[in-house]
Amino acid sequence: MDILICSAGFTVLCALGVPVAYALGLGALLGALWADIPLEAVMLRISDGTDDFVLLAIPFFVLAGGIMAEGGMAARLVMLAKVFVGFIRGGMAVGQRAGQHLVRLVSPARPSRTPRRSAR
Numbered sequence: 001m002d003i004l005i006c007s008a009g010f011t012v013l014c015a016l017g018v019p020v021a022y023a024l025g026l027g028a029l030l031g032a033l034w035a036d037i038p039l040e041a042v043m044l045r046i047s048d049g050t051d052d053f054v055l056l057a058i059p060f061f062v063l064a065g066g067i068m069a070e071g072g073m074a075a076r077l078v079m080l081a082k083v084f085v086g087f088i089r090g091g092m093a094v095g096q097r098a099g100q101h102l103v104r105l106v107s108p109a110r111p112s113r114t115p116r117r118s119a120r
Contacts, residue, residue, distance in 0.1 A: 003031070077102040078096065
């Protein structure tokens with residue numbers, strides 16, 4: 001019965017034109033209230049999701065990419081790579097790959113640059 005309340009709340013809120021993210025949250029809150037779950041427990045559970053640094057890295061990585069794209073930094077790095085390897089046959093692909101490496105070097109994602117160790 002609890003899932004029916006959550007689903008009905010979500011459906012009604014979406015039909016009213018509420019954004020999907022808010023409709024999901026309010027539908028889940030409505031289901032928790034229906035199931036007599038204390039609001040403190042619900043809020044603690046919601047705040048636990050914000051402590052995960054891996055999940056916080058995703059929007060910051062997208063933000064860094066947006067800043068680099070709007071500022072023209074990414075295009076300039078690709079042009080720099082084309083200057084270095086553009087004369088080689090297949091230089092456009094090599095330039096693109098070199099540009100990706102340059103962007104990776106200036107991005108704040110440090111763990112992505114650590115070498116992987118074999119599982120042996």
